[in-house]
Amino acid sequence: MDQFTLNLIVIGLSFALYIGIAIYTRAGSTSEFYAANRGVSPVMNGMATAADWMSAASFISMAGLIAFTGYDNSTYLMGWTGGYVLLALLLAPYLRKFGKFTVPEFIGDRFYSQTARIIGVICLLVISITYVIGQMTGVGVTFSRYLEVSNSTGLWIGAALVFCYAVLGGMKGITYTQVAQYVVLIIAYTIPAMFIAMQLTGHVLPQTGLFGTHDASGAKFLAKLDQVVTDLGFANYTGHHKSTLDMVLFTLALMIGTAGLPHVIIRFFTVPKVSDARASAGWALVFIALLYTVAPAVGSMARFNLTATMWPGAVTGTEAGSTFSEPAVSLEQIENAPELQWMRNWQTTGLLGWEDKNGDGLIQYYNEAGAEGAPIAEQITAQNLQGNELTTVNNDIMVLANPEIANLPGWVIAVVAAGGLAAALSTAAGLLLAISGAVSHDLIKGAINPGISEKGELFAARVSMAVSILVATILGLNPPGFAAQTVALAFGLAASSIFPVLMMGIFSKRINKQGAIWGMLAGILSTLIYIFTYKGWFFISGTNMLEDTAANWLFGISPASFGTIGALINFAVAYVVSNATEEPPVEVIELVESIRVPRGAGGAIDH
Amino acid sequence: MSDRQSSNAYWQANLRIIWICLAIWALVSYGFGIILRPLVSGIKVGGTDLGFWFAQQGSILVFIVLIFWYAARMNRLDREHGVDE
Numbered sequence: 001m002d003q004f005t006l007n008l009i010v011i012g013l014s015f016a017l018y019i020g021i022a023i024y025t026r027a028g029s030t031s032e033f034y035a036a037n038r039g040v041s042p043v044m045n046g047m048a049t050a051a052d053w054m055s056a057a058s059f060i061s062m063a064g065l066i067a068f069t070g071y072d073n074s075t076y077l078m079g080w081t082g083g084y085v086l087l088a089l090l091l092a093p094y095l096r097k098f099g100k101f102t103v104p105e106f107i108g109d110r111f112y113s114q115t116a117r118i119i120g121v122i123c124l125l126v127i128s129i130t131y132v133i134g135q136m137t138g139v140g141v142t143f144s145r146y147l148e149v150s151n152s153t154g155l156w157i158g159a160a161l162v163f164c165y166a167v168l169g170g171m172k173g174i175t176y177t178q179v180a181q182y183v184v185l186i187i188a189y190t191i192p193a194m195f196i197a198m199q200l201t202g203h204v205l206p207q208t209g210l211f212g213t214h215d216a217s218g219a220k221f222l223a224k225l226d227q228v229v230t231d232l233g234f235a236n237y238t239g240h241h242k243s244t245l246d247m248v249l250f251t252l253a254l255m256i257g258t259a260g261l262p263h264v265i266i267r268f269f270t271v272p273k274v275s276d277a278r279a280s281a282g283w284a285l286v287f288i289a290l291l292y293t294v295a296p297a298v299g300s301m302a303r304f305n306l307t308a309t310m311w312p313g314a315v316t317g318t319e320a321g322s323t324f325s326e327p328a329v330s331l332e333q334i335e336n337a338p339e340l341q342w343m344r345n346w347q348t349t350g351l352l353g354w355e356d357k358n359g360d361g362l363i364q365y366y367n368e369a370g371a372e373g374a375p376i377a378e379q380i381t382a383q384n385l386q387g388n389e390l391t392t393v394n395n396d397i398m399v400l401a402n403p404e405i406a407n408l409p410g411w412v413i414a415v416v417a418a419g420g421l422a423a424a425l426s427t428a429a430g431l432l433l434a435i436s437g438a439v440s441h442d443l444i445k446g447a448i449n450p451g452i453s454e455k456g457e458l459f460a461a462r463v464s465m466a467v468s469i470l471v472a473t474i475l476g477l478n479p480p481g482f483a484a485q486t487v488a489l490a491f492g493l494a495a496s497s498i499f500p501v502l503m504m505g506i507f508s509k510r511i512n513k514q515g516a517i518w519g520m521l522a523g524i525l526s527t528l529i530y531i532f533t534y535k536g537w538f539f540i541s542g543t544n545m546l547e548d549t550a551a552n553w554l555f556g557i558s559p560a561s562f563g564t565i566g567a568l569i570n571f572a573v574a575y576v577v578s579n580a581t582e583e584p585p586v587e588v589i590e591l592v593e594s595i596r597v598p599r600g601a602g603g604a605i606d607h
Numbered sequence: 608m609s610d611r612q613s614s615n616a617y618w619q620a621n622l623r624i625i626w627i628c629l630a631i632w633a634l635v636s637y638g639f640g641i642i643l644r645p646l647v648s649g650i651k652v653g654g655t656d657l658g659f660w661f662a663q664q665g666s667i668l669v670f671i672v673l674i675f676w677y678a679a680r681m682n683r684l685d686r687e688h689g690v691d692e
Contacts, residue, residue, distance in 0.1 A: 066663075074662035078636045081667045085632045088674045089625050093681075207664065211653025220654025238655040240644065247641050273692045275682050282674035289667050296663040596621075597614055597690040 003410050007146045010414035011421065014184050015161055018425075021180055022165030022173045030458050033170030034101040034437055040175055040270040046283025048175045049267045051182035051422070052430035053080075053258075053284070054291060055131075056138030059185060059423035064395030066299035070237035074296075075247055079254025081285060081292055086259040086499075088281035092268040094506045096277040097595045101269065103262045103434075103498065104442040110505040111516040112588055117446060119520050121438045123497045124262045127490045128431045128438075129472070131263075135428040136476025139421060145349065145400075146417035152477055158425060159473040166429045167465050171270060174429045181422035186290055188419020191412055192403045193294045196301050199406060206297035219318040225304050228314045231323035232307065233367040233376035237300065243556045253563035257491030260499030263427075263434040274598035302398040305405050309340070310365035310390060324379060328362040342404035346397050353392035358384050365390035432472065436465035492531060492559075496523035496566025504574055509592050511574050512584045519574030527566035531559045617688040621681065628677050635666040 027033040040048070058080070066073045098106050104124060108117025136155060143154025165173045193206040201221055203209030214221040226236045235241050258264065267284075268277045308314045313326030334340050334354065346352040354363045366388055367373050368380065379385065400420070403412045440461035445452050452460065497520050504511040504519070511519075532538065534548040546552045548559070557565065583589075594600070639647055644658030652660040685691035 071659055071662060074640065074659075077663055078640055078666050081670055082632065082636055085628070085670050085673055089628055089677060210664070211655075211660065222654035222659075224654070226654075238659050244641060248637055251636065251641070275678065275685065275692065278678035278681060279675070282671060282678055285667075285671050285674060289671060292667055293664055593614065596618055598685050598692055599690045601692055 001410075003413060004148060006410050006414040007417050010411065011147065011418050014180075014418045014422065017180055018161065018177045019164055021176045022169045025169050025173045025176050027168070027170035027172045027458075030101070030441075030454050030461065032172045033458055033461050034269070034433075034441065035266075036170075036172040036175050036270040038270060038272055040272075042271055042276040042280035043283050044175070044179055045267060045271050045276075045280045046285075047182045047287050048178035049264065049280070049284035050287035050291075051178040051185065051426035052267055053261075053264055053288060053427070054185065054423055055427035056135055056142075056420065056424040058291065058295075059189065059420055060138070060396050060399050063295045063298040063302065064398035066296055067303040067398050068393075068395060070235070070300075071240055072242045072247065075251045075254065077292055077296060079251040080258055081288060082251070082255040083258025084281050084285040084288070086255060087264070087268070088278050090503055091259060091265065091499075091506070092277040092281050093274045093598065094595045095265060095502070096268050096271065097274050097598060097601045099269075099601060101266075102437045102441050103265055103502070104438055105446070106505065107501055107516070108442070108446065110588065110591060111501075111511075111513045112585065113513040113517065114447065116501075116513060116516050116520070117442060119517065120498070120501070121442045123493055123520070123524065124434060124438045127261065127493050127498075128263060128435045129475070131261075131490045132428055132431040132435070132468075132472045133475045135424045135431065136472050138424040139428070140476060142417060142420045142424065146414075155473055155476050158421070158428075159469050162425060162429055162432065163466065163469050166432055166469070167462050170461065170465075171266075171433055174433055175267075175270060177429065178426045181426040182287060184415075184422040185419040185426075186287070188415045188417075188422070189291050189298075189399075190294055192406060192408055192416065193298050193301075195408055195412075196305070196402065196406045197297060200301055200304065206301075207293045210297040210300060216315045217318050221304075222300065224318065225300055227318065227320060228304065228307055228311075228323050230372070230375060231314075231321055232311070232365065233373040235370075235372045237303070243550070246550075246553075246556055246558055246561055249557055249561035249564045253491055253495050253561050253567075256499045256567055257495035257563055260494035260497070260502070261490075262438075262494075262498065263430040265502075266434055266437065267430070274601045298399060298402065302402055302405070306393070306398075307365070309343075309405070310363065320375075328364045330362050331356050332361065334363060339407065342401055345404065346401055351392065351394035351397045352401075354390050357386040357389050360384070363389045428472070432465055432468050435468045436461050439464040439468075489531060492527045492563035492566060493524060495563030496527040496570055500567050500570040500574070504571070506592070506595060508578075509589050510583065511578045512581055514581045515574040515576075515578030518577045519570045522573040523566045523570030526569050527562055530554075530562040530565075534559045614688070614690065617684065617690055620684055620688075624677065624680055624684070628673050631669065631673060635661055635669045640666050 031037050062076055065076060095106060100106060104117045104120030107120040108114060139158035140151040140155040143149055143157060144151045165177050194204055197203050197206040197209035200214060201209040201212040202215050203212045212221055214224040217224050222238055226238055230236050268280060271277050271280050310329050311323050312329065314323045317325055334343055343352060356363060364383065364385055366376050368376050403416055440457055444460050445457050500523060501516050501520050533545050536542060536544040550556060639658055640662035647658055648656040650657040
């Protein structure tokens, strides 16, 4: 059976499973549509949250980001998991006790203001729409790579599938589909990682293999990797090279951004009790950690395998310079050897490229730039090198090409394809639900037509879901130029607007309407202005006022880290403005008192 | 009024537990993982040092333990103050 048929069967089976679940779990009421009738067990919700949260970026890109930077990008690992501690301690139990359906609804009720609620809706829409574009693009790319259909056909197939289970099932359908998608994606991620950890270190668990011994050289794996990359003039893998302040701020921005993402928060509305919301955050992190502790092993081992492919001498020997004990891989091998078929496969996608610049028939991969590049000078003279000859290595191929690099059976490749789709589709569905809830519940029922019947609202929710899928698909087909920058934008906005306003709403009785509104505006505007100053106004290239380099950044703070500062500005402005204006009304103080104690959350179901 | 006092004591106890958890949360990630890494670099772990382990694996494991400990501790506190569900 050829690879294409295998991919078709595995992906087809996974889709049949998702649709089967959707038909079985149709939503019949708004409570089922928005919150799965608050009947999801904490473990199930944890699993669904993990799938909801882990997007194409976690599945495909993160290991590559770590592979080529090493220690400095640990920020992603800590930042994207530490946010769950904040959710469990500071937000999830209280918002569950509040017992309503959307994040802007809490903002509107707690700050007794339609304006605050509408600002919340706008933040939610900007965050979720920018985020969903990335997922839809991911779906299109995966389809076109593995099913040999065009990018746009792939996107429409993905959109039709999401339409089936999200519009029919709402939160209830999405929850149980996400549980299935989690299982698919975690299997797809860990199986190749286990094979590779076995091959390199003899450990079955990638988590222990990372800190284990490299079999071929007898050295510790990470020490071996450090030696190989420094031989070739790259910065050492385990070393700290970036600014400490920026690392701290970036990690914090990712953490509070994660805790402020509306599509993650609404997942905690589905559990029966307040105590379940706390435990559920723990379960979510357990399931996320299964992937996040494998990712650094995948990254480092993929980096090692790639380097050892280019320099066969890198495998044995432990002393500095032993990488050059054998010549680099030859052009003839890359073009003909069966075990290097994967390089030719990925060359056709444009994500991997090489060029024999000095015409010696060998492809030398190295770095000569910066202080790290100094050790390579001797080899440059000895081998007459004219520049690095592995000209293109895209971060994203580290996960996707892994099974091919390690020569794993065809069904593993098919499962990885299904896993990538599961990661993108599950996140897209969660985002679309957050969007449709904000439109039908906060805009239509909350502002435009408060007298709408439950049946009418359910219909409106389905229509807005369908429209959002259409909009997301069209944006996915023609991704705006800023698609790559959206992570900074989404996390920056979530960190600087939604997280602080929710936290103050729960932990302070003094923050009032004016404080919340001015705080949110100050947080959002300062973050947007900072990002646009370096990335260009509305991400239009050439309109940036300062060049986006570390030397120009204010105190060395990168635009992606600025969400932390935006959050601090939000807190400070809200505090000052609230204390200068009147106290919140007594019924709002009673609301805060009531969300602080768990008893009575069950009764909130039929509000 | 006794209700209000009990819920006030409950809230103060909750805040104390949150502060303890946040201190540990910050210590393992921002502390050992980033800022204090040079201080603990003498402790070797699998070919690198303790700070690298905390940054890439240890802090995630601590986060999990923290959340479950908080959840269990709060369930007990809820019962002690009669505000459990």
